[in-house]
Amino acid sequence: MKYSKAYGFVFLTPVVIAVAVIYGMIIWNLVAAFTVWEGMRATWKFAGFLNFGNLFELRRFWVNVQNNFLWLFFFIVPTTLLGFILAYLFHGLRRAEKVFRQIFLYPMALAFIVTGTLWAWMYDPGSGLINSILGGLGINTAKLGWIALPNIAIFCMIFSAFWQYVGFALVIYMGAIRGLSDAMIEAANIDGAGHGRILFQIIFPNVGHGTLICTTMLAITTMKVFDLVWIMTGGGPGIRTEVLPYMMYRMTYSQHNIGMGAATSIVILVLAAAMVIPYSKWAISKWVR
Amino acid sequence: MGDKRFKATSIVILVILAAMWLLPIYAMVNTSIKSQEEVAAQEYLRLPRKVMFNNYLTAFRALRVGLVNSAVITLPATAICIFLGSLAGYYLTMFEFKRSQLVFFWIVVASFLPYQIVLIPITTLIGWLNLMNSYVGLILIYVILNIPMGTLITATFFMKMPVAMQEAAALDGCKPFLFYRKILVPVSIPGMVSAAILVFVQIYNEFLLAIALTRGPKIKPVMPILAELKGSQIAQWHIQMAGAVIVSLFPLLIFILLSEYFISGLMAGYSKE
Numbered sequence: 001m002k003y004s005k006a007y008g009f010v011f012l013t014p015v016v017i018a019v020a021v022i023y024g025m026i027i028w029n030l031v032a033a034f035t036v037w038e039g040m041r042a043t044w045k046f047a048g049f050l051n052f053g054n055l056f057e058l059r060r061f062w063v064n065v066q067n068n069f070l071w072l073f074f075f076i077v078p079t080t081l082l083g084f085i086l087a088y089l090f091h092g093l094r095r096a097e098k099v100f101r102q103i104f105l106y107p108m109a110l111a112f113i114v115t116g117t118l119w120a121w122m123y124d125p126g127s128g129l130i131n132s133i134l135g136g137l138g139i140n141t142a143k144l145g146w147i148a149l150p151n152i153a154i155f156c157m158i159f160s161a162f163w164q165y166v167g168f169a170l171v172i173y174m175g176a177i178r179g180l181s182d183a184m185i186e187a188a189n190i191d192g193a194g195h196g197r198i199l200f201q202i203i204f205p206n207v208g209h210g211t212l213i214c215t216t217m218l219a220i221t222t223m224k225v226f227d228l229v230w231i232m233t234g235g236g237p238g239i240r241t242e243v244l245p246y247m248m249y250r251m252t253y254s255q256h257n258i259g260m261g262a263a264t265s266i267v268i269l270v271l272a273a274a275m276v277i278p279y280s281k282w283a284i285s286k287w288v289r
Numbered sequence: 290m291g292d293k294r295f296k297a298t299s300i301v302i303l304v305i306l307a308a309m310w311l312l313p314i315y316a317m318v319n320t321s322i323k324s325q326e327e328v329a330a331q332e333y334l335r336l337p338r339k340v341m342f343n344n345y346l347t348a349f350r351a352l353r354v355g356l357v358n359s360a361v362i363t364l365p366a367t368a369i370c371i372f373l374g375s376l377a378g379y380y381l382t383m384f385e386f387k388r389s390q391l392v393f394f395w396i397v398v399a400s401f402l403p404y405q406i407v408l409i410p411i412t413t414l415i416g417w418l419n420l421m422n423s424y425v426g427l428i429l430i431y432v433i434l435n436i437p438m439g440t441l442i443t444a445t446f447f448m449k450m451p452v453a454m455q456e457a458a459a460l461d462g463c464k465p466f467l468f469y470r471k472i473l474v475p476v477s478i479p480g481m482v483s484a485a486i487l488v489f490v491q492i493y494n495e496f497l498l499a500i501a502l503t504r505g506p507k508i509k510p511v512m513p514i515l516a517e518l519k520g521s522q523i524a525q526w527h528i529q530m531a532g533a534v535i536v537s538l539f540p541l542l543i544f545i546l547l548s549e550y551f552i553s554g555l556m557a558g559y560s561k562e
Contacts (some may be wrong), residue, residue: 003384003455003465005550011384011465015377015396018436032409056372086306089299096300102548103307104312109544109551111494117312117519121449121526129316133330142409142557171552184534195295223403227496231516245405249497250410265406271401278341287445 026269033266037259051263059133061264063239064247067154068271071222071243075158075165080214082162083169084207087177088199090170091185101174105167111162116231119160123147150237153211157232157241169214176210177203209286216279225271244268321345321530328527329349341527348531351518353510356535359493361424365490366431369483373432374439379469380438382447383455392446400437400558405497412501422504430502431492438491438558439484445557446480447473483554489498490540507555511536 027091036047055061085165122129123146131141147156164265180203188198188257204211226245235242235250242250244264252261316333321344323337381389404411411430412421420426450473458468474481499510506514518532544551 003459009380012392013378014373015440018373018393018433019396019399021414021433022402022407022437023395025414026402026405026409028413029407046429056526072411085342086316087301087304092296092299097304100303100307101309102545105548106541106544108555109490109540110537111496111512111540113494113496114537117515117529117533120504120519121529122313122316127331127526128331129313129333132333136332163313168555175460175556189292220401220403225404227512228362230496231519245403245497247406249408249501253501258409262409265409268403269406272401272406273398276398277399279400280394282395282494284397285529 002005004233027262029262029265029269033262035259037257037262039256040258042258047259048260051259052266055260055263055267059263060242064242064244065267067228067241067243068222070154071158071225072219075161075222076215076218079162079169079218080211082166083214084173084204084211085199086166088195090174091177101167101170103247104170107164109136109163112225112227113231115160115164116228119163120232121146122160124154147233147267148237149159149239153233153237157228160232161221161228165218165221168217171206172214172217173210177229180206201250212279212282217276220272223268226256244271247275303433307419317381317530318534320527321348321534323527325525328525339452344527344531345535348518348528348535351528352511352532352535354506355509355514358424358508359510359512362431363489363492364429366428366492367485369428369432370435370439370488371443371485374436374441374484375443375474375481376469376501377436377440378442378447379465379473380442381449382444383452384465390467392436396437396440400441404434404534408497408501411498415502421502425507427498427502427508427510430498435488435491439488441482442484442487442554443477444476450477479550479553482547483550483557486551487545487554490543493540536554 031044032042033051035049036043036045036050079129086100090100110118125131125148127139128146130142130146135141136146140273147153177231184202185198188202194200222243223245225243226249229241229243229246233241235246239247245268247265248261248268251257251264300372319336320328320333322340322342323344324339327337327339354561380386380471386392413431415421415426418426418429420429437480454472455468458472463472493510494512495510496512500513500516503509503513515536519529
C-alpha cells in the first residue's frame, strides 16, 4: 500500500511553486523579448521581432555565437576524450585509482572565479607562471601573450575549463566502464587486440550512455561560462572571448538595453532547450521505472 | 601483448598528467606565502625563503565580510533546499501519484536550463519585492533555483529504498511525515549529505546573481569580493592567491573529507545513475 496522494500533497507544493516561478520567469522573459523597451522601462507594446532584428544585425552577436560554438567543440571533445582515456587507464590499476581520481577531480570543487583568478595568473604575459617557467628554460617569451593574444585567447580560456572539468568526465566514464563485464575486455585482450582497439572499438560503443551524459552536461556548462569570461578577460581582447551570457549581461546592465538583453536570453534558451529537453526525456525514461 | 609494459606506460602518463593537474594548485599555495620581493623575482616553483603568513591576514581582512555574508546566505539556502526538496522527492517516489513522471520531467528540465537566461526577470522580481541588496532576496532566489536539484538528488536515493519498508510502515498506521522523519531521513543520510554538498558548493561558488542582486559590500558574498581583489591589486599575485586559497578552503575541505558523497552527488545530480 502506497500513501494516498491527497494526504501529502503539501509535501510537493513548495517545489511546484519554485518550479512554477522559474517557468513563469522564462515566460516573462519571452514576453519582454517581443515587446518595446524604452531603456529600462517596459511599455509592454508588442514589437514583433524588432529586438531580434536589432540583435541579428550586430556583428558582435555573431562573434558571440561563433565563440559559443568554439566552446562547444573545443571544450567538449578534449574533455570527454581525456576523461574516457583516463578512466580506462584507471581501470587497470585498482589500488592507485583513488589517489589519482582525487587529483583530477579536485578542480571540480573550485569556483569559476577561483579557477579564473588562478589561470589569469598562469597566462599573464609579463609575470605569469607559464611564461616564467618557459623563460627559465631559456625560451623567448616576448611573443607568448596567451590570454592577451586575440587569436588564441579563447582557447586559453577553454583550456582552463578543460583542466577543471576533466575530472567530471572521468567519474562519469569510471561508472560506465565499471558497469561493463570484465569478461568482455579480457576476451579482447586474449584475442590480441591492442589497447587502442579495445578502447575505441570495444569499450567506447558500449558506454554510449556515459558519453551522452558527459557531452550533454559539458554542453550545458558552455552556456554558463559567464564567470570565467568576467574574471579572466572581461570579454577581451576586443570581444574575442565574449560568450552569449556575457553579452546579455553587458547589454542589460552596461548599455541598459533590456529588449536586446532579453532577446539574447531567448537565443540562449533555445540553444540550451535543444539539448536539455531531449536529454531530460531520455534520462527520465531510464531513471523512472 | 606486454601487459606489464602497458601498465608501466600508463603509470608514467598518469604521473605526468597528475603533475600538470597539481602544478597550478602548488604554485597558487606556494606564491600565497611569499613576500612581494620573492614574488617579483618570478621563481614561482621555488619554495619560499621566508614564509609570509601575513599575506593571509591581508587577504582575510579584505574577504572577511564577504565570507560572513556567504555563510549567512549559503547555509540557510542549502538547508531549505534540502528539506523542501527531500519532502518533494519523498512524495514523488513513494506516494500514489499518476502525474509524478510529468512533474519529474519539468523539474529535471528546470534544473538543467542555465539560470543565466532568467537573470533579467530575477532582478525585476527581486526589485519588485523590494529585496534588492538583502540576504532574504539572495536566499529566496538561490532556494528557487536549487530546489529542483535538491529534489532530484534526494529522489534518486529514495528510489533505491525497498518499497516493502514503506508499505509495512503504512500498514502499521505510520503517518507520512513521521515516516519521513523517523525512518526515511535516518536511512538516507548519505543521499541527503550528497545533495547538501552539491547544492552548497553551487550556491557558494555562484557569481552572476551575487553581483546582480547586491550593491556595495554590506551584503555581497565572497566571490564578487575576490573578483574585486583581482581588479584592485593588479600585480599583487601573492595577495590574490592567498585570497583564492581562503575562498576555496571550505569547498576543498568538503571535497577531501567527503569525496565519496561529493561524487555520488555529482553522479545522481547530473547523470541520474
